[in-house]
Amino acid sequence: MTLKLTNTLSRRVEPFEPLVPGEVSIYCCGVTVYDLCHLGHARSYIAWDVLRRYLSWSGYRVTFVQNYTDIDDKILGRAAEEGSSMEAVSERNIEAFVADMARLNILPPDRMPRATRSLDAIRTLIEELEAKGAAYSADGDVYFAVMKHAGYGKLSGRDLAEQQDNAAGRVGTEEEARKQHPFDFALWKGAKPGEPSFPSPWGPGRPGWHIECSAMVREELGNTIDIHLGGADLIFPHHENEIAQSEAATGQQLARYWLHNGMVNVGGQKMSKSLGNFTTIRALLDSGVSPMTLRLFTLQAHYRKPLDFTAEALEAAATGWKGLNAALGLASTASAAPGATPELAAARARFTAAMDDDLNTSAALAVLFELAKPLRALANRLERGDTSAAAEATSPSLAAQGELLRELAGVLGLEPEAGDAAQAATEGPSTDEIQAQIEARQAAKAARNFAEADRIRDALKAQGIELIDRPGGVTEWLRN
RNA sequence: GGCGGCAUGGCCAAGUGGUAAGGCAGAGGAUUGCAAAUCCUUUACCCCCAGUUCGAAUCUGGGUGCCGCCUCCA
Structure with a gap:
């Protein structure tokens, strides 16, 4: 074709x-x-x-x-x-x-x-x-x-x-x-x-x-x-x-x-400078929308069709990209694997057929999401410290799938992002302060004082720190 | 008025003759002190009317609605 x-x-x-x-x-x-x-x-x-x-x-x-x-x-x-x-x-x-x-x-x-x-x-x-x-x-x-x-x-x-x-x-x-x-x-x-x-x-x-x-x-x-x-x-x-x-x-x-x-x-009208209803690229990116989210947002529609810009659609793209990014992040750490399985060859063929069809990026993205699904699931299990996941991550077929995902995503210009945690780390409470709060919350939980535990969690959230409770009583945190 | 395009689930969006990809949201389950996050499962007969066909979201005709261009504009 x-x-x-x-x-x-x-x-x-x-x-x-x-x-x-x-x-x-x-x-x-x-x-x-x-x-x-x-x-x-x-x-x-x-x-x-x-x-x-x-x-x-x-x-x-x-x-x-x-x-x-x-x-x-x-x-x-x-x-x-x-x-x-x-x-x-x-x-x-x-x-x-x-x-x-x-x-x-x-x-x-x-x-x-x-x-x-x-x-x-x-x-x-x-x-x-x-x-x-x-x-x-x-x-x-x-x-x-x-x-x-x-x-x-x-x-x-x-x-x-x-x-x-x-x-x-x-x-x-x-x-x-x-x-x-x-x-x-x-x-x-x-x-x-x-x-x-x-x-x-x-x-x-x-x-x-x-x-x-x-x-x-x-x-x-x-x-x-x-x-x-x-x-x-x-x-x-x-x-x-x-x-x-x-x-x-x-x-x-x-x-x-x-x-x-x-x-x-x-709002159903063309974005244009003369109408004044425009959002500049840098204003949007500076507001925290990642470049890859914007890319995904635009590529979800066919290039010839009008694309309605709404906060909801952009948010949906951001969530979608988060999952894709997790899979791509895992794929980038996987070791090279030889040969493609029939399933991967079929996925590649579907991607190519979609793109050959007047650049049907919407259909091509569907292939990416399907390839990403098991990788994303594994990436999240690894993040939780699931030891059996570590063994699966080294499986040759999964590594090959990751490599294909990265290759095809690259054709759409979608590349894994490390996130801007390093940049954000200069703002908000210090790591030590957060750690102290987490320990205080652990103590409250141990004393079954859940009101105090939730208060600490909410207070940290207000400062942009999100707590993630892992199995085994481990609490991790993320800056937003 | 002329030219061109579009109408698919709560939202975005593929699909151009054989019983509807994907994403988001929602629901159920796992997990949790409760959440969040995560994982699993799950949700549509395609704007209206009339035709063609064994069979149409997909073709034809009509209708309705929306958009772009006709001035600078990606």
Whole structure:
């Protein structure tokens, strides 16, 4: 069985075949760096990270390019607001982006081009479009003429003739008046007084949003790439325009497969910066939600479907991850085991079949949970000091199961976490104080003064210390 | 108005013709002084109507509800 992916271009699930056997070129639309990233970005980049990991695991050599849009109106607006510069805003947010992605265990792209560093490629592309009659300039701006490009609308299923009437309501601004067709879009924007600008044959200005991606794709990966990624909200106009520009210039297909992820919703509405209903990645992680919990949360749904973000769903993911993590923790200590049993081979096959089916991570996770179940149970028995469990843990078949679990979890980017006990240990009561309290509680219990024993337990809990009574009168504790 | 998508148990979510994966929550049991934690067991006929079929959550037609895009957006 081979990988099948939903191609937005055909609106169908198609078998994936790269242009060059064994190699895959991928371009992923990155972020406009005017602010911190939120959970919508996390969902998107986690999904594509899994695609990338799965392709690599399947034996492909993957080249993954993702851009930074580091010049646009919002960055300029932010810079003006805080009295800094475009560069300062961009640099700060790029740094934050890199850190956030790393925390989520998202592999860094092979190359991360920036619009401001790709100006030669951008200007060249615009000149080519002008030479071919696909672009026209007006008052220092340069626009792409959608009417000149047969096939405009093929990605988003729009028909120019029908759409013109609907767009008519928006005509009226100064810019609209300069356009030959309402759907024409800026390739180059002339600079207004005081704005940062770059020189060009059309006067000082800056590139439009869409052209940078077309230019960077070509510069980094060539005229035709295998896979182009992005959020569903980019289908129109961004990706539609990218196709128009690139294909008008090169005469070749821009991308063979277009993949789009569904939005993250809050209360049934799309999470977005403009609506203000967003939670940033770092705010969520800093609030104590583990990166792997967030990963598990997003991977439990199919990447194309909308994902509703709720506290309850996140909590369910956290509990689910706790169990998976326990199993992975045990698996990492198990010794290597040769050979796979028929059961393990079947589990591997089910995982692969799920992933081949348009990255069905939800079904793939079911395989992980099933593999994890006996390991988790054993891990917990070991933790209790069950001596017979120690012998079982060394069984070759269980070790092999653990190894498979770790391997498959790794394909989803799920890796065991040690927890942040060490970090938390600097807060709250000291180990000695806790130990003294536990002894006081033991004494109370021995005297059958359960009210006092419970009071001590509750008091410690209020300080973030949880007591765990083990068989044999042993009491352990955990910091929360 | 145009284009696209979705509707499965208390919640999240797989499943695209043969009698419903998985996670969370809940229930019962083990354990406990009682709890917590842990372990074991356990819980659905799939939005509505009409068709096709030996057989449909899965196909067709109609309806209802919800979401995204059409302006910056992952």
